Amino acid sequence: MSATGRPTSRDVAHEAGVSQSTVSLVLGGKAAGRVSPATAQAVRDAAERLGYRPNLAARNLRLGSTRTVLLIVPTLTAPFFGEVYRGAARVAAEHGFGIVAYPWPDDAGPADSPFAAPHEAIDGIIASSLATDVASEFRDTPVVMLDSDPAGDGSDHPVPTVVFDVANGMRAVAAHLAELGHRRIGHVAASIDQWTFHARGEALATAVKALPGGSYTRASGALEVGSARDAAGLLLDGPDRPTALVCDDDLIAAGAYKAARARGLDVPGDLSVTGFDDVQLATALEPELTTVRLPAEGLGAEGMTSLLALLKGGDPRPSPLPGELVVRGSTARPRTSG
Secondary structure, X not given: OOOOOOOOHHHHHHHHOOOHHHHHHHHOOOOOOOOOHHHHHXXXXXXHHHOOOOOHHHHHHHHOOOOEEEEEEOOOOOHHHHHHHHHHHHXXXXXXXXXXXXXXXXXXXXXXXXXXXXXXXXXXXXXXXXOOOOOOOOOOOOEEEEOOOOOOOOOOOOOOEEOEOHHHHXXXXXXXXXXXXXXXXXXXXXXXXXXXXXXXXXXHHHHHHOOOOOEEEEEEXXXXXXXXHHHHHHHHOOOOOOOEEEEOOHHHHHHHHHHHHHOOOOOOOOOEEEOOEOOOHHHHOOOOOEEEEOOHHHHHHHHHHXXXXXXXXXXXXOOOEOOEEEOOOOOOOOOOOO
């Protein structure tokens, strides 16, 4: 132990039965190809048992690096972004990096730095579910985008982007409803100018219109229960009422539930409802919501992995992360032919 009573790397080495240099390689994120996986895990386990934390300030001074990444998200209140942070922080910790989360609303334009000198405070940026120009003020800072337009700004050097395969997720929703017998399908869309919502809407419209007798209607609202209720109401009050409402988000689905019940419609007896994301709200609703589960933690982890590759001079090209249709009680066969 050090004079302060805190465990040192020597203590970790003794606990794990390895050399101090091995501890440095493992906890410095440089073990790949140099230390066996079993030995690396033994070192990490020993560090955890002892409560060891590396002296980041001293190490960063030696490396000429802050070992800090800025994670920019639209909000800190949505559970989805908590999972994104969890995944990014897990991978960052494995490589000796720290994560600073910074909220920046999607409609606020390019983000201002929370640091007086960004180039001295951070090594890179991960921006989740925001426009591609959000980090334009951070010149010469490596950036990875999450859940953003993979085509970027059309430049010759697009920003590396990690996305969900939301189009296939929507196609799975449409196929599930079609198998139940639905043909009149309404889309309660998020009125947010984001790639992910454009991709969801295009995939759903195409899939429904390809069904024999398929009918697609659409109304949009803010990502908020009251606005979603009003948008769903427009569809339910229109001619040829949909037998199913497909919602861009689980929160929007909660608004659709309210609109249905205000009109005396039973979910799913009179109206099937689906969501997207599979946040905790999906199982808090009654009946529980059929939705598409997106691996938010995996998105954060893959984003941090791509940023690490970028920092090492690589050219990361991550594959889309697949979603999973989770069928619950909010969908059923229509009472009458769709």
